[in-house]
Amino acid sequence: MSETVAIHYKDAQGAEQKIELPVITGSENEKGIDIGVLRAKTGFITLDPGYMNTGACQSAITYIDGDKGILRYRGFPIEVLAEKAKFLDVAHLLIYGALPTKSQLLNFENEIAQHALLHEDMKEMFEAFPKGAHPMAMLTSMMASLSAFYQDDEGAAGEVFDLNVVRILAKVPSLIAYGYKRSVGRPFMYPSTKLGYCENFLQMMFSLPTEPYEVDPDYAEVLNQLLVCHADHEQNCSTSTVRIARSSRASLFASVAAGVCSLWGPLHGGANQEVIEMLQWIKDDGGDVKKVVELAKKKDSGFRLMGFGHRVYKNFDPRAKIIKAAADKLLGKLKVSDPLLDIAKELEEAALKDAYFVERKLYPNVDFYSGIIYKTMGIPVKAFPAMFALGRMPGWIAHARELSNDPANKIGRPRQIYTGPNVSSFVPLEQRAGARS
Numbered sequence: 001m002s003e004t005v006a007i008h009y010k011d012a013q014g015a016e017q018k019i020e021l022p023v024i025t026g027s028e029n030e031k032g033i034d035i036g037v038l039r040a041k042t043g044f045i046t047l048d049p050g051y052m053n054t055g056a057c058q059s060a061i062t063y064i065d066g067d068k069g070i071l072r073y074r075g076f077p078i079e080v081l082a083e084k085a086k087f088l089d090v091a092h093l094l095i096y097g098a099l100p101t102k103s104q105l106l107n108f109e110n111e112i113a114q115h116a117l118l119h120e121d122m123k124e125m126f127e128a129f130p131k132g133a134h135p136m137a138m139l140t141s142m143m144a145s146l147s148a149f150y151q152d153d154e155g156a157a158g159e160v161f162d163l164n165v166v167r168i169l170a171k172v173p174s175l176i177a178y179g180y181k182r183s184v185g186r187p188f189m190y191p192s193t194k195l196g197y198c199e200n201f202l203q204m205m206f207s208l209p210t211e212p213y214e215v216d217p218d219y220a221e222v223l224n225q226l227l228v229c230h231a232d233h234e235q236n237c238s239t240s241t242v243r244i245a246r247s248s249r250a251s252l253f254a255s256v257a258a259g260v261c262s263l264w265g266p267l268h269g270g271a272n273q274e275v276i277e278m279l280q281w282i283k284d285d286g287g288d289v290k291k292v293v294e295l296a297k298k299k300d301s302g303f304r305l306m307g308f309g310h311r312v313y314k315n316f317d318p319r320a321k322i323i324k325a326a327a328d329k330l331l332g333k334l335k336v337s338d339p340l341l342d343i344a345k346e347l348e349e350a351a352l353k354d355a356y357f358v359e360r361k362l363y364p365n366v367d368f369y370s371g372i373i374y375k376t377m378g379i380p381v382k383a384f385p386a387m388f389a390l391g392r393m394p395g396w397i398a399h400a401r402e403l404s405n406d407p408a409n410k411i412g413r414p415r416q417i418y419t420g421p422n423v424s425s426f427v428p429l430e431q432r433a434g435a436r437s
């Protein structure tokens with residue numbers, strides 16, 4: 001007999017009742033109680049602010065074991081992919097469920113290279129942004145506006161969907177690079193079909209029409225690793241946002257634009273910007289990491305150690321290990337010493353020895369060391385969250401595709417427990433007290 005969980009409750013008349021709910025078991029033996037009939041049969045809903053214990057879907061894309069520090073895309077350990085795979089290999093794996101063959105990869109890369117150009121009218125849109133606009137403000141707007149240029153959209157099965165996948169992966173680097181060029185008042189540089197994905201992005205960011213530019217292969221290699229590490233992370237805040245948006249059959253462009261908005265916050269993808277700003281602040285303030293650790297422990301300070309802690313990882317973040325090693329390797333090879341890297345290491349050491357962080361299982365997360373690498377490459381700090389969005393794009397698309405392919409998919413629509421007034425009487429304007437809650 002299949003496994004069930006029983007819930008005992010009192011009905012509206014106060015009589016004892018029991019309901020058996022089926023247990024769904026995942027391929028890694030994760031278990032979930034299927035509460036699909038709970039409200040209809042008992043009148044109860046579940047309440048789980050922040051979705052700490054709520055599975056929103058069944059998904060075959062990414063597996064995380066937060067206690068053991070495991071992250072796998074379609075079964076492949078992140079450590080293996082970060083070492084051996086190209087970012088577009090991983091994008092294909094996440095979106096289409098398999099590593100591409102040689103010819104599939106070549107096709108995918110060629111198509112993406114061909115579609116990297118932006119519509120010329122988009123330049124005027126970039127020029128309309130104020131000079132100090134945040135890169136994420138430009139990216140969300142420009143991503144959503146792609147749906148004005150490419151209005152054909154469909155479910156996940158057809159050629160139009162595949163073409164839109166290519167368009168998004170192809171145009172995101174151009175959108176980020178154009179946004180950067182706009183912010184520094186330099187000319188936009190066109191994408192090149194002759195360069196690889198990471199090389200092309202670096203070329204668009206840093207080359208100028210006035211002088212030859214050669215992509216540094218070390219930068220391209222480490223960027224590939226960073227993008228692979230960011231490519232998916234199952235039902236995080238931005239991916240859940242994408243799924244919810246897509247569940248209403250919003251276009252793929254609009255759905256991933258919603259993901260960019262959600263990623264922007266400092267508790268999510270905005271954390272990599274905050275980490276560097278925090279490290280800089282510690283340095284400028286005399287470099288006392290212990291003082292900062294103490295401040296992070298004080299609840300009323302409102303300050304958190306940015307780049308520390310994770311909703312799922314309670315042992316270590318495997319991506320942080322890879323990125324820390326990559327930062328060491330890159331800076332070592334370039335023979336540059338960055339005082340912020342030294343402060344980051346000191347801070348990590350101090351926090352990992354501190355009972356507050358140990359008890360709460362707060363470890364450096366993916367954002368803790370990525371900013372040091374981006375900074376070394378010359379990427380401006382405000383653009384770090386956009387780099388995260390560049391990496392996360394295949395994951396968002398993969399989830400949108402999975403959801404669109406699921407015949408049982410319903411529009412995402414959580415319920416609530418209402419706590420407001422019962423019935424209020426309308427008060428004429430001149431008699432209102434005006435108290436706000």
Ligand code: COA
Pocket residue numbers: 050266267268269271296297303304305306307308309310311312360362365366367
């Ligand atoms: N610095 C100081 N204290 C932290 C902390 C941090 N970075 N992260 C969590 N805590 C503390 C909380 O204050 C809370 O303490 P309490 O139990 O005494 O109230 C406890 O640890 C649990 O934190 P909580 O916010 O409930 O965990 P969460 O799972 O909801 O949040 C994060 C996860 C990632 C949002 C959170 O750890 C955080 O804000 N980190 C900093 C931002 C960051 O780096 N984000 C990038 C994530 S990849």
